[in-house]
Amino acid sequence: MAMNFLPLSDAEREQLLADIQPLPITGFAWPAWVKAVAWIVLALIVLQAFVAFNRAGVQVLYSVTGLLLVIVFVALAITTRYMQTSITTIDTLGLRQSWMTRREVAWEDVTFAKFVPMLASKRLVVFTKRGKPVVFQGGTRELQVAFAKISLAFRNRKI
Template identity: 55%
Template sequence: MFSAQHIPSEQERSELLDSIGPLPLQGVAWPKWIKILACLVLVFIGVMIIQTAAGPTGKAVSPMVAGSILLCFVGLVVLARYMLISQTRITQKGIEQSWISRREVAWEDIQFAKFIPLVASKRLICFTARGRPVVFQAGTRELQVAFARIALVYRRQK
């Protein structure tokens, strides 16, 4: 079990920021192939909705069900739009990401950070004293490397 936390000193944090490179480091939050895949899935779902609505089965669907399906589709479109435009920035103050609501965390607030290299998204999960973790995505190689370095400095000791 993890017990001791490694909160870096001001010097360690300064060395980390120097190793990341010139700041601010900014890039897309999601990789291009994920954005393309999300758009293709949305087009496919939209075509299926239109085909079903125009066919004989569409006439038998309750207006409440049809409205619910359309509302869910609009929600997916909004999420996809934010995936397309979302940016992640690493600055002298901390890490921030544009999203439906702005995500940000100051360096002083980070208690522990973990880098999660998933296939679709490389993520940095920052745990703060407030208890709620803040998740950032990295869509570029530079951000991914920076996330890995941040996780090494803000790791938990066994």
Template identity: 45%
Template sequence: MSPFDRPTPEEHAALLAQIAPLPLSGRAWPRWIGVIAWLLMALIAVRLFTVLWLSPETALPMPVIASLVVCFGALLWMSWHMWTSVTEISDWGIRQSWISRREVSWAEIQSTKFIPLFASKKLVCFVQKGRPIFFQAGSRELQTAFARISLVYRKKT
């Protein structure tokens, strides 16, 4: 028996029946993580404003200012994606909108691992070719589904 034996069609059908109704979708990141990200962005914005505009005696060189603005823009972009990202489990597979779209079909999954971190519950999908794909679950329904998927698609030893 290979350590990557896929579940039987019956096991896969039973998994989808447990997760039903499909498609199951929800926030990729918990709402409280998004709120914290936006609060941190507000704090950074206030601090940048006070340093750049209200303290001309401590003028920074233009390349440093440009770097700070670019980094702040990148943090804003990530915060936006954390706030709007959605994970969906369907008959086809798993999808997550993120900075770049993450998706994997059921046929590609070799094994999975559920990682219940404090801030985000993750499902790592190991695929036939390429790097593992990480999905986040921000809702209790998605977290439960990830745990069930991990049990069915776990590496057999």
């Protein structure tokens, strides 16, 4: 089957929006268990850091390795925080997700979409007119079902 990397026609888009009703569909980008695991991992890192500092002393922070560990920890903490608050929305205008930077694609700009159901994260990879893929996370059942329907709409197109 040949892939068609053109945006959906108005009729195809209307049919897709009818298939994924009721709109808007809004939910957390990450499942609750993934968010809980992220906090647990972060807590274990803090605990391990306290144990290491008690053995080696705080002066280890003044080394290059210590500085790199602090930077990596801060990056993990920021990522974990955004995982907790990130929201994905599908509506008549397109797809949006709050993240460190806002992800937003209008339906008119979507040329292809692929649902990727991974263990920890169900994702919709959306290709835009610019050819740039944008990844949306779906942490709720409603978002995941909508992702699958969007992917099927692009996969089952008649050229």
